[in-house]
Amino acid sequence: MRYSSQVKPISYLKANAAEVLAQLAEQREPLVITQNGEAKAVLQDVTSFEETQETLALLKILALGNQEVTGGKIKPVADVAARLRRKHSTP
Known part of the structure; x- marks a missing residue:
């Protein structure tokens, strides 16, 4: 543009x-x-501004996620799924 x-x-x-x-x-x-x-x-315009802010927020989340992956702060999906199942199955 x-x-x-x-x-x-x-x-x-x-x-x-x-x-x-x-x-x-x-x-x-x-x-x-x-x-x-x-x-x-x-x-x-306000709509474009809001869309830009949402896009920036998503990009920031992605960047933070990439930093965590780079820093080794990851867990296998099976472990996370098992933890969520346990959390939701307890009364």
Whole structure:
């Protein structure tokens, strides 16, 4: 995805905030906001933001799992299944 077509100055945002928000929701592409010719912020719709946060959380879980595997903190699946069966079979 190229962000060069989605760059607007902060003055555009100030003058067209409602339109910008509608466009963000419809197109679901982030918008780079510039100030004095420099990129200063990125705006995105809430749905895209939430999806990004969920993706990051899953990636963090995967990274933690990989660290545990690398560190040898693993157990055979049969041992885990047996422990779960014992746990659920006791009143």
